[in-house]
Amino acid sequence: MKKTVKNFxxxxxxxxxxxxxxxxxxxxxxxxxxxxxxxxxAAPVQTVESTQATVNQASDAVVNTQATLTSAQSDYAQAxxxxxxxxxxxxxxxxxxxxxxxxxxAMQSAAATTSANRAALNEALRQQAGTVAATQAxxxxxxxxxxxxxxxxxxxxxxxxxxxxxxxxxxxxxxxxQAALNDPALAAAQAKLTATTQAQTxxxxxxVDAQTDLAHANAVVADAxxxxxxxxxxxxxxxxxxxxxxxxxxxxxxxxxxxxxxxxAAQxxxxxxxxxxxxxxxxxxxxxxxxxxxxxxxxxxxxAGKLSAQQxxxxxxxxxxNWDSVKVNKFVxxxxxxxxxxxxxxxxxxxxxxxxxxxTANLLNQIRRAMGTTPLVVSExxxxxxxxVASQYDADGFNNYAEPGHDTHAxxxxxxxxxxxxxxxxxxxxxxxxxxxxxxxxxxxxxxxVTLDAIKENIYKGLVGMLFxxxxxxxxxxxxxxxxxxxxLITGDHQQALGVSVGHDxxxxxxxxxxxxxxxxxxxxxxxxxLTVTGHATAAQLAALQAAQANLATAKANYQTAQAKLTQATAQVKATQVQxxxxxxxxxxxxxxxxxxxxxxxxxxxxxxxxxxxxxxxxVQAAQAKVDQLLAGHATQAAALQAAQATLxxAQANLATxQAAQAKAQAKFNASxxxxxxxxxxxxxxxxxLAALKASLASQxxxxxxxxxxxxxxxxxxxxxxxxxxxxQLLKAAVDAKAAVVDQAQAAAEAATAKLAKAQTKLMNVKxxxxxxxxxxxxxxxxxxxxxxxxxxxVAEQPAPALPATLPAVATVAxxxxxxxxxxxxxxxxxxTAAAQAIxxxxxxxxxxxxxxxxxxSHVATAVQDxxxxxxQAAATNVKAKVSExxxxxxxxxxxxxxxxxxxxxxxxxxxxxxxxxxGLAFKRH
Numbered sequence: 001m002k003k004t005v006k007n008f009x010x011x012x013x014x015x016x017x018x019x020x021x022x023x024x025x026x027x028x029x030x031x032x033x034x035x036x037x038x039x040x041x042a043a044p045v046q047t048v049e050s051t052q053a054t055v056n057q058a059s060d061a062v063v064n065t066q067a068t069l070t071s072a073q074s075d076y077a078q079a080x081x082x083x084x085x086x087x088x089x090x091x092x093x094x095x096x097x098x099x100x101x102x103x104x105x106a107m108q109s110a111a112a113t114t115s116a117n118r119a120a121l122n123e124a125l126r127q128q129a130g131t132v133a134a135t136q137a138x139x140x141x142x143x144x145x146x147x148x149x150x151x152x153x154x155x156x157x158x159x160x161x162x163x164x165x166x167x168x169x170x171x172x173x174x175x176x177x178q179a180a181l182n183d184p185a186l187a188a189a190q191a192k193l194t195a196t197t198q199a200q201t202x203x204x205x206x207x208v209d210a211q212t213d214l215a216h217a218n219a220v221v222a223d224a225x226x227x228x229x230x231x232x233x234x235x236x237x238x239x240x241x242x243x244x245x246x247x248x249x250x251x252x253x254x255x256x257x258x259x260x261x262x263x264x265a266a267q268x269x270x271x272x273x274x275x276x277x278x279x280x281x282x283x284x285x286x287x288x289x290x291x292x293x294x295x296x297x298x299x300x301x302x303x304a305g306k307l308s309a310q311q312x313x314x315x316x317x318x319x320x321x322n323w324d325s326v327k328v329n330k331f332v333x334x335x336x337x338x339x340x341x342x343x344x345x346x347x348x349x350x351x352x353x354x355x356x357x358x359x360t361a362n363l364l365n366q367i368r369r370a371m372g373t374t375p376l377v378v379s380e381x382x383x384x385x386x387x388x389v390a391s392q393y394d395a396d397g398f399n400n401y402a403e404p405g406h407d408t409h410a411x412x413x414x415x416x417x418x419x420x421x422x423x424x425x426x427x428x429x430x431x432x433x434x435x436x437x438x439x440x441x442x443x444x445x446x447x448x449x450v451t452l453d454a455i456k457e458n459i460y461k462g463l464v465g466m467l468f469x470x471x472x473x474x475x476x477x478x479x480x481x482x483x484x485x486x487x488x489l490i491t492g493d494h495q496q497a498l499g500v501s502v503g504h505d506x507x508x509x510x511x512x513x514x515x516x517x518x519x520x521x522x523x524x525x526x527x528x529x530x531l532t533v534t535g536h537a538t539a540a541q542l543a544a545l546q547a548a549q550a551n552l553a554t555a556k557a558n559y560q561t562a563q564a565k566l567t568q569a570t571a572q573v574k575a576t577q578v579q580x581x582x583x584x585x586x587x588x589x590x591x592x593x594x595x596x597x598x599x600x601x602x603x604x605x606x607x608x609x610x611x612x613x614x615x616x617x618x619x620v621q622a623a624q625a626k627v628d629q630l631l632a633g634h635a636t637q638a639a640a641l642q643a644a645q646a647t648l649x650x651a652q653a654n655l656a657t658x659q660a661a662q663a664k665a666q667a668k669f670n671a672s673x674x675x676x677x678x679x680x681x682x683x684x685x686x687x688x689x690l691a692a693l694k695a696s697l698a699s700q701x702x703x704x705x706x707x708x709x710x711x712x713x714x715x716x717x718x719x720x721x722x723x724x725x726x727x728x729q730l731l732k733a734a735v736d737a738k739a740a741v742v743d744q745a746q747a748a749a750e751a752a753t754a755k756l757a758k759a760q761t762k763l764m765n766v767k768x769x770x771x772x773x774x775x776x777x778x779x780x781x782x783x784x785x786x787x788x789x790x791x792x793x794x795v796a797e798q799p800a801p802a803l804p805a806t807l808p809a810v811a812t813v814a815x816x817x818x819x820x821x822x823x824x825x826x827x828x829x830x831x832x833t834a835a836a837q838a839i840x841x842x843x844x845x846x847x848x849x850x851x852x853x854x855x856x857x858s859h860v861a862t863a864v865q866d867x868x869x870x871x872x873q874a875a876a877t878n879v880k881a882k883v884s885e886x887x888x889x890x891x892x893x894x895x896x897x898x899x900x901x902x903x904x905x906x907x908x909x910x911x912x913x914x915x916x917x918x919x920g921l922a923f924k925r926h
Contacts, residue, residue: 047766048767051759051762051766052763058752058755058760059756062753062756064752065745065748065751065752066749066752068749069745069746069749071745072741072742072744072745073742075738075741076738076739076742077152079735079737080148080151080735080738082731082734083731084141084145084148085144086724086727086728087140088137088140088141089724090725091140092136092140093725095133095137096717096721097718099132099133100713100717102129103125103129103710104707104714106694106698121696122697125690125694128686128689128690128693129690131690132683132687135679135685135686136683138679138682139679139683142676142678145672146675149665149668149669149672152665153662153665153666153669155665156658156661156665156666157662159662160655160658160661163651163654163657167648167651167655169651170644170650171194171648174194174645177641178641180637183630185630186627186630186631189630192623193623193624193627193645196616196619196620196622197620197649199619199620200613200616200617200619200620201653201656203613203615203616204613204656205663207606207610207612207613208656208660208663208664210602210605211606211609212660212664212667213602213605213667214603214605216667216671217598217601220595221596223595224588224595227588227592228585228588228589228592231581231584231585231587232585234584234585235581235582235585259562260566260708262562262566263559263563264712265558269551286334287331287363287456287460288363288366289460289463289467290329292318295315295468296482298311298312298316299478299479303479303484303488309474309475313469316467316468316469316470325464325468329460331456331457338451340451340452341449341450341451341452342449342452342455343447343449344449345449345450345502346432346433346446346504347447353383353387353500353501354378354380354529355452356455356459357382357499358531359456359459360459360463360500361375361376361377361378361531363460364376364463364481367467367481367482368482371482371484373483373484373487374496376483376498377497377498377515377525377529378497378498378499378528378531379523379525379528379529380526380527381418381497381524381527382497382498382499382511382524383499384499385418385420385499385511386499386509386510386511388417388418389414389424389499389501390509392410392413393504393509394503398505400503400505400507401438401439406424406426415513418522418523418524419517421489421491421517423480424511425477425480425510425512427459427461427466427507428506429508432450432502432506437506448506458508462508462510463481463510466478467482480512483496486512489514491518492519493516493519494514495514495515495516496514496515497525497528498510498511499511499513563716566712627645640764640767643764
């Protein structure tokens, strides 16, 4: 809305422009409508919605990282469990070796003891050694369980501490909001609610503890019942065995002797077979790929359109009767390669990638010589070319498990860089990167350790599959690897260089590139490497290897059969201690009675805790109802307090859960510690009895003992110990790897939680800002050299009964004295747009009154210069200061603000009226 008023002289021109960008001249003045600050002028205020979105994102991140942490902790727990189980196996094997060694030594030192006493003591010593081994194994298992329980308890304690910190923070926030409400009754009700909530939390934790104790007691009863059943069965079995052993002892002794002889023969055969296999494997590059009869011609005929893909499949897989090429071509392991460990298959050294490439080229050149195509070469450039392709796959995020075909972007880009005509074949290894196989985030950072022998075996199997079982790819891989595709290249660039690499998704890349392009040598054709090997395996050597492998398999089977017969025969001659197992049964029954009594006590504790929890819940509901009633009169503060209380309740519930988990972990840890002590006592008692038997045996004299059986048992026990120890080392590496994953997941979860807390705090602040009442600011700008008094009129516009009577007079004087008043800068005054519009119109209207007193204009101008101007200048300075003071007044005191502004304007009008009267002038009221 705009208005235009003609002035009567240059001296009385309306010289003020309201809002930026309005022009004023000497004959016409325009007063534009006042407008609120634009978005670019107002201070940016972040919306609640955008801040809430940030909180939601942070919350989702917490959930995701917590899920990752939980999964990692589960994996770690499983790995730790596997390690503990294998540790028990190692402990058992170690105990068996120690016991058997002690038995052999005891037998050797007791050569002079009597035959009858020595036999009895030997049997007792054997049984007691078994008892010692069993108790030691049980101790190892209990100790492993105790270690696991300790780790779980530590984790639960950390979680409880974090939950306690969250409760403390939430409690402080609730206290702060309650103080802001300043309602004693509400504070008392809230305190009661907090106390009852805490009581409920405590009661819930007590119930969880009681339930945990009951579950533990039930588990103890179950274990005791199982022990009673086992002891009962043992009594029956051992009694029958004792009676049977006396009858068949003589026949079993003969069977032991025969089985031992058979075992000795099998051991010799086994050793000879192992030597033969090792000798055959010593030949460098023993691996070969044999083509089925008719395969080469069939593949060529297929490319010429003379055979179908299915017909080629028949020849490839059964080219010679029942001969199966995929089964006949088997990988030959190499001991040296098996001992060479590659720390990370996805980050191999140049030397390793070069060796693998040369090894693969020799395999494929066997095929190409049979096909009559150009053999492959290997160069430093071809090795680098293959690695560049694999790296570009990773950079493109191309996962072969999730993406069909090949990464053509990578192949064209790297092919152009190396200036070559390229081909690529890929094969899969499904165990090197399970995250890539499942297309999970982070698959490009997985690290996998393998042996050089394992990599070569995967290359070998991948080539055999692509050569002879490629029907689903229409024999495209076969045509590429055999050189048939390149042979048809019309440019004549038929020399190809090979490069082998491993992508981070676990796929093997076989990259073929021409060494020339239109006859011009590229980097793949420079610095060629020697592919000569120290000796190719002959047909006779391969036959010897296969025969040795077959002999080894037969020897292993014979060895295992003989070992089983020996174990069975040895078990038949062992006497039993019926009295001992009967005593064990009585002990087990006593333990069962004690455990059942503890279950009754635990059940009573659970009922009591449930009743207390029900009472606590009722108290919380009553306290919450009282708080809700008192909060009804508090809108914004109550909403904030309720949100804080909800956060506190959630934190307290989480704390209760964490405390319950900690209590459960503590109970499990205490039980495991008690089990360890019991097992230690059992080991000590068994060892004491074993020492007594050894001492008794040493004091006896008799016939020489049969050392053959004991020595054979010792050898077997040592072999089992070596095997179990090697497996334990592998499991230890797995546990360390899982622990590292848990640490990473823990760090990510903590970072996400911190980010969520920060976002929630920001959301609370934004909500507080939005909920506080505010007055829309208005900008009033006075041009340089113009009057400041128009701006002073704007102060009068706030909610009030009416404008002061002096407002028209002030407007008239403002226009008259504009040329002599000092210019001012823009001022921001809180008011509504409608109020500002009224001020603009009030500022323009009095101009018509001035036109009625035109004869007095010259006198007014002189009076203004001499008398009015200094007064107006002083008034403007005083009122400007007051305007700033009033503008800073809180929006909640709007009426006081308006009254103050009206009073200021009235005072200014009185001052100006007095000054003009002194100059002989008077105002006509409008």
